[in-house]
Amino acid sequence: MTPTPLTEIHRALGAKLVDFAGFEMPLTYTSLKEEHFAVREKAGMFDVSHMGEFIVRGPGARDLVQYVTSNDVDKLVEGQAQYSCLPRPEGGIVDDLLVYRLPANPAMSSNDGHPAYMLVVNAGNIKKDWDWISSHNTFGATMVDISAQTSLLAVQGPLAADILQKLTDTNLSDIPYYHFVRGSLAGFDNVILSATGYTGAGGFELYLDNSAVETVWHAVLEAGKSAGLIPCGLGARDTLRLEKGFCLYGNDINDETTPLEAGLGWITKLKSGDFVGRDHLLRQKEAGLSRRLVGFVLDGRRAPRNGFPILDAAGNAIGNVTSGTHSPSLDYPLGLGYVTVGQHTPGTKIQIDLGRKQLEAEVVKIPFL
Numbered sequence: 001m002t003p004t005p006l007t008e009i010h011r012a013l014g015a016k017l018v019d020f021a022g023f024e025m026p027l028t029y030t031s032l033k034e035e036h037f038a039v040r041e042k043a044g045m046f047d048v049s050h051m052g053e054f055i056v057r058g059p060g061a062r063d064l065v066q067y068v069t070s071n072d073v074d075k076l077v078e079g080q081a082q083y084s085c086l087p088r089p090e091g092g093i094v095d096d097l098l099v100y101r102l103p104a105n106p107a108m109s110s111n112d113g114h115p116a117y118m119l120v121v122n123a124g125n126i127k128k129d130w131d132w133i134s135s136h137n138t139f140g141a142t143m144v145d146i147s148a149q150t151s152l153l154a155v156q157g158p159l160a161a162d163i164l165q166k167l168t169d170t171n172l173s174d175i176p177y178y179h180f181v182r183g184s185l186a187g188f189d190n191v192i193l194s195a196t197g198y199t200g201a202g203g204f205e206l207y208l209d210n211s212a213v214e215t216v217w218h219a220v221l222e223a224g225k226s227a228g229l230i231p232c233g234l235g236a237r238d239t240l241r242l243e244k245g246f247c248l249y250g251n252d253i254n255d256e257t258t259p260l261e262a263g264l265g266w267i268t269k270l271k272s273g274d275f276v277g278r279d280h281l282l283r284q285k286e287a288g289l290s291r292r293l294v295g296f297v298l299d300g301r302r303a304p305r306n307g308f309p310i311l312d313a314a315g316n317a318i319g320n321v322t323s324g325t326h327s328p329s330l331d332y333p334l335g336l337g338y339v340t341v342g343q344h345t346p347g348t349k350i351q352i353d354l355g356r357k358q359l360e361a362e363v364v365k366i367p368f369l
Helices: 007-012 032-041 061-068 123-135 160-165 210-227 234-243 278-287
Strands: 016-020 023-028 044-047 052-057 080-087 093-101 117-121 142-145 150-156 180-185 188-194 203-209 230-232 291-298 309-312 317-327 332-340 349-353 358-364
Touching: 007 016, 023 234, 032 044, 032 230, 032 234, 044 210, 052 061, 052 123, 061 117, 061 123, 080 123, 093 123, 117 123, 123 142, 150 160, 150 210, 160 203, 160 210, 188 210, 203 210, 234 317, 234 332, 291 349, 309 332, 317 349, 332 358
Parallel strands: 044 230
Antiparallel strands: 016 023, 044 150, 052 117, 052 142, 080 093, 093 117, 150 203, 180 188, 188 203, 291 332, 291 358, 309 317, 309 349, 317 332, 349 358
């Protein structure tokens, strides 16, 4: 397993470390429930330095990013980010990602008067994504992989901004959702302070050099101690994102699912020029979808798991579970899964097949919380 710059600190804090996408990552420090509620009610900090970061700059940067991603990068102004995905020609998804429009002359790169971007990709797909984007770089864009030198901390929760404000002169309340600034934090310059996150609880993601992350980690813990901030692991990250219905690559979206099937039509720029997979997605939209990703809740206490068959009320197979958990906030099981169109309407009664037993469930609107 590949460690992050903070792995030994996680070990010293007593974290349960697991293999996630080839990285040695904390699953929990205390308990999933305690960490989950810390983020929902106060604040928590995640080490997500396993994520990948690519800089794309130069004369062809805009054309390359516009062509390989599903969203419309022309809508981005400097200091703004957007959620997007890398579609395949046949409609599948190589990965989902964040696209950042970098300010002029950022320290991480020189854009020479042309738009420059930072693409943030999933840890398990760093090489895959790099190779995929590179294979489409017929535009002369310069690509730089800064993943190995870049750390990422996610400080999430309703008190996150107040805690971080103690450590920076940047007025965090002036940063709108899905916008960012490059500023100083805990004595370090050139930190990207991004009003984004994967928990639905508000907060910031901090991109910084590996050499600064240990000091910043301790500074944030100290600044947040009186507010109840605690370190949190991947377990709480999963329950938090599921309550908001956020997709997880490898579970809810993958190389075989299309953004339209996954309910990601809102990040799919079918009317904004050509991009990889556009023709397939146009045909799929015109023909009508055959399956849809839905949210569902269950009776009882048992949580659904990835791969469990989904049945209609009469017991006929209509799809499969992609993600599931027992929601700490709602105190009942919920999940995501693909079902046949016609069975996707909220209020539809379905069953989750456990083999010897079927659990009663109902399709609901997402987010759950």
